[in-house]
Amino acid sequence: MxxxxxxxxxxxxxxxxxxxxxxxxxxxxxxxxxxxxxxxxxxxxxxxxxxxxxxxxxxxxxxxxxxxxxxxxxxxxxxxxxxxxxxxxxxxxxxxxxxxxxxxxxxxxxxxxxxxxxxxxxxxxxxxxxxxxxxxxxxxxxxxxxxxxxxxxxxxxxxxxxxxxxxxxxxxxxxxxxxxxxxxxxxxxxxxxxxxLTVPARLTAFQGFDALFHNVECFIANNHTLMGDMICREGIRNAAASLAACVSDGTNLEARTQLAFANTLGGYAMVCSGCCGCHGTEHGMSAHHHDLPHGAGLIMIACAYHQHMIDAHACDDRYVEMARLMGASEGEVAEQGPSAFVTELARLKRECGVDGLAMSEWGITRDELPAIAENAITTNGALFGHDPVELSVDDVTAILEASWK
Missing domain, CATH: 3.40.50.1970 (Rossmann fold)
Structure with missing residues (x-):
């Protein structure tokens, strides 16, 4: 750092x-x-x-x-x-x-x-x-x-x-x-x-996860800074605490305000460092399928992307900290270590009703995943350049395949 x-x-x-x-x-x-x-x-x-x-x-x-x-x-x-x-x-x-x-x-x-x-x-x-x-x-x-x-x-x-x-x-x-x-x-x-207040629940989830992931990716990015870390911590905490409430009751103004704050913090986070290959991979997906909402694409691939980083021990301490920010107990952290973050992410997806999203809903076939991975890395190299561990085309393809349904 x-x-x-x-x-x-x-x-x-x-x-x-x-x-x-x-x-x-x-x-x-x-x-x-x-x-x-x-x-x-x-x-x-x-x-x-x-x-x-x-x-x-x-x-x-x-x-x-x-x-x-x-x-x-x-x-x-x-x-x-x-x-x-x-x-x-x-x-x-x-x-x-x-x-x-x-x-x-x-x-x-x-x-x-x-x-x-x-x-x-x-x-x-x-x-x-x-x-x-x-x-x-x-x-x-x-x-x-x-x-x-x-x-x-x-x-x-x-x-x-x-x-x-x-x-x-x-x-x-x-x-x-x-x-x-x-x-x-x-x-x-x-x-x-x-x-x-009038944003439908499904779109609220898509957009809110995007806000969360801006803060998450800027926190693990290899060019993160002291200022960015401070911003990202609050962004993650506020997004995780409010998103399910916004999806459950869109008229909850207090939760909407908290999520809006996390969103704006995500903008500042990107000023400090930058998003990573998870965003770059999604850009490859929606470049081929322009009707795919950006947040939906991120939701579908995020668990596999972050599990890849955890398996590579890219930044274990940061994943543990993010798990705590998202609500993981000390017992869960002690038992699961950095993977507690993916557990919390999967839990939030279930609470928001988006754990069943499938790439096939937007016409993405399994056969085209290698081409999407190639396109993503070729056209969004700057985002992949922020990854804490370098991703190859084969790595990105594997992440997409693990996420596909």
Missing amino acids: AEHYNFFAPTRVLFGPGKLAELGDQQLPGKKALVVTTGGKSVKANGYLDRLYGQLDRAGAAHVLFDRIEPNPLRQTVNAGGWLAREQGCDFVVALGGGSVMDGSKGICVVAANPGRDEAGNEVAGDIWDYVMGGTAKGLPIPNDPLPLVCVTTTAGTGSEADAGGVISCEENDEKLRLGSPKLFPRLSVVDPELM
């Missing part, structure tokens, strides 16, 4: 029940917003979009709607959003939704401010794939500052409201790659657990 660290997380965060009502009092970073959300009905049916419009109106900001983001935001959709913002003269972006919306919005902010040029020097539509990293993407530095971003998160999952990264998918290439730059920290984020 490094005894020194750099920490930069400049986003102003309004956290707590009812905080959306304070958005109109803030100094917003522009006068005309592109409001980005999904093509689904929830933010409209639950009144969240109208409430956001009311806050923007109160702040004197005009707004244009872009409601096309997919569960795994696609390259062409991000490009379309960036060009709509440019055509409409929007000078900032507001993301209303969960991790996919916030990640897609970060890409939109880049495209809107960075048009491409043809061979004659004429301005043409920009492409987010110029700035995404890994795979077939160019990974270029972002020349012009992206449009400022305001996030209003409606889920507890990705922590994207507090960090400077995201993931974008390219359907044509079966790639799901990382976009990241200090220029992409949101200027302002609203984390209002009241907006999470």
Whole structure:
């Protein structure tokens, strides 16, 4: 562990029940917003979009709607959003939704401010794939500052409201790659657990496990830091204590608030270190199957991934500590050692009703697992580079096979 660290997380965060009502009092970073959300009905049916419009109106900001983001935001959709913002003269972006919306919005902010040029020097539509990293993407530095971003998160999952990264998918290439730059920290984020009360139980579980795993993976990462460890411990403890309660009773505002806190801590954790090969493996899965929710993929492979690390004695003391943070008794820890963490993880999956998830539900066949493993390591090498023990393609394939049903 490094005894020194750099920490930069400049986003102003309004956290707590009812905080959306304070958005109109803030100094917003522009006068005309592109409001980005999904093509689904929830933010409209639950009144969240109208409430956001009311806050923007109160702040004197005009707004244009872009409601096309997919569960795994696609390259062409991000490009379309960036060009709509440019055509409409929007000078900032507001993301209303969960991790996919916030990640897609970060890409939109880049495209809107960075048009491409043809061979004659004429301005043409920009492409987010110029700035995404890994795979077939160019990974270029972002020349012009992206449009400022305001996030209003409606889920507890990705922590994207507090960090400077995201993931974008390219359907044509079966790639799901990382976009990241200090220029992409949101200027302002609203984390209002009241907006999470209507998230269905199954989606609550998918998103909440993602929040838990951000903290878990950053805690075992080989580049973890003193600051990150402090954040991860609280993130793990709060997620494990609240997730089942949120799934059981979505109207439990106290539990929703606790899970939302764990989620935002996960964003800070990723600022300190980074996720590992478990996330990288899931990106390989959903790169091939774009309708697979990220959290669902993680739930299916996490036990096998962490058991592999435990069997390799990657960081026994950290797995023991995480088992305790998740509620394991001293007797269980004494009897099982680091494997008590996997026991606690399996218990939480049962309590949340997601222990029966099967890859086949999303069309993943056993035959394609080696190709998924190869894709994951090839395109998400940075995540695998954080693993406490190096994983080969054969190792990742074995993890997938142990998880498949």
